Amino acid sequence: MRVAIIEPPLMGHMLRGTGVYTRNLARALEDVTDMEIVMSEIESLPKNVDLYHFPYFDPFFRTLPVIRNKPTVVTVHDLTPIRFPEHFPRGIKGELKWQLQKYILRGIEAVITDSQASKVDVEKFVGLDPQKVHSVYLAPEPEFFEKRDKSEKENIRKKYQLPGKFAIYTGEVNWNKNLPNIIKAATLAKIHLLIISKSFIEKHEESYNPWKDSLLESQTLARNNPWVKGLGYVKLSELVTIYQMASVLLLPSYYEGFGLPVVEAFASGCPVITSDKGSLGEVAAGASLIVEPDDVSGMAKAIHSILTDQELGRKLIKKGKNKLSQFTWKKTADQTFNVYNSVLDK
Incomplete structure (x- = not known):
């Protein structure tokens, strides 16, 4: 299996939790049998892979392409601004961006969340079938x-x-x-x-x-x-x-x-x-x-x-x-690999 992990377009996130996740997941997946990881950018999605994995989702920024030529997995770390709109007002432009991001996310083959709490939020606010959403814990570096x-x-x-x-x-x-x-x-x-x-x-x-x-x-x-x-x-x-x-x-x-x-x-x-x-x-x-x-x-x-x-x-x-x-990166990698397989087996 050859998987392209698409690095977050907002580079500031590579210094925070998303960077920890992307870096350590890629490293742990390299140890999974029959797995090859290719790091890529959203502007140049590779063609010679089996699957795309976007390790970051932002409700108000274009972090996902509308058109993708490969089965796709997206990690949604949380939807806190959507769950608490009174503390994160989004205005008209923000609402339009959220609706577009939500529309794209609904067409994704599988979504990974960091917890059961986030899984429930994704199912509720995006409207996804629970079978498409998988909770996979993170781990310390x-x-x-x-x-x-x-x-x-x-x-x-x-x-x-x-x-x-x-x-x-x-x-x-x-x-x-x-x-x-x-x-x-x-x-x-x-x-x-x-x-x-x-x-x-x-x-x-x-x-x-x-x-x-x-x-x-x-x-x-x-x-x-x-x-x-x-x-x-x-x-x-x-x-x-x-x-x-x-x-x-x-x-x-x-x-x-x-x-x-x-x-x-x-x-x-x-x-x-x-x-x-x-x-x-x-x-x-x-x-x-x-x-x-x-x-x-x-x-x-x-x-x-x-x-x-x-x-x-x-x-x-x-x-x-x-x-x-x-909470181990081996568990995170193994469970993520299982999600990949479930997508490719369809």
């Missing part, structure tokens, strides 16, 4: 399992001037990520918060964009706040070290399609505080402290519990490590 020694951690501490104890948040800053309440809770708990996010440290245009309300509020809350430190993009080797140094990961989102930082924290031996919204109930349940996204006080109490109760922290770390057996 292999580098997260590499143990860092004391000197490596100390080098990172000096480079970024990190305190002895700190919580981390990593990811984009959209409404569903709930960063304003994370900042409030960390401040209330008096724990230093390290925000690893390229968009968080950037200046943004003066014109109003409701999609950036949460980002602007977060930047305002962080300004002159001694408990908050923002970092932009950090390379993977440094991110791995920071996870292993952190006291806790904070990801009490309003909604997630998967929640990659959760499994990264599990692999790093970092306790997790999260919510049970969207996919997080699947990914984090039983191995993390669960809080309500709007309960800042409860979030602060959960942080305090982990900081002061070493036995609790050890239990969460152990449960996280045990839960990782559900």
Whole structure:
């Protein structure tokens, strides 16, 4: 079987979760018997392959060609802006683009999602037959399992001037990520918060964009706040070290399609505080402290519990490590290969 994986047209996504997915899936699929992977771009789809796999879908950008000459699989990581239109207003142009993208997606042979929660959303909002939609979990990158020694951690501490104890948040800053309440809770708990996010440290245009309300509020809350430190993009080797140094990961989102930082924290031996919204109930349940996204006080109490109760922290770390057996790139590749076969066997 020869499969072309089409790299996302929006290059910024290669630095985020989509890039992790595309890179690691391609690498894992290479180890599958009778499988050959060809990396390609949307502008030049290869003809000498059996199937196209688009590893990214955006409701409001043309990420899929209308005409395709091969059976096609598309990965839809989440439809958060469609599920919560009150927080992601799309206007007339956005609505037209969504209708076109939805029309194209309906003609795809199979769709892969990162979780059961996203599978349900795709079936509901796109109107697809459940038999065409397949839930396949993601996994942490292999580098997260590499143990860092004391000197490596100390080098990172000096480079970024990190305190002895700190919580981390990593990811984009959209409404569903709930960063304003994370900042409030960390401040209330008096724990230093390290925000690893390229968009968080950037200046943004003066014109109003409701999609950036949460980002602007977060930047305002962080300004002159001694408990908050923002970092932009950090390379993977440094991110791995920071996870292993952190006291806790904070990801009490309003909604997630998967929640990659959760499994990264599990692999790093970092306790997790999260919510049970969207996919997080699947990914984090039983191995993390669960809080309500709007309960800042409860979030602060959960942080305090982990900081002061070493036995609790050890239990969460152990449960996280045990839960990782559900999330491996081999499983992701094997299940994706099965989807490919189901498409080609029709």
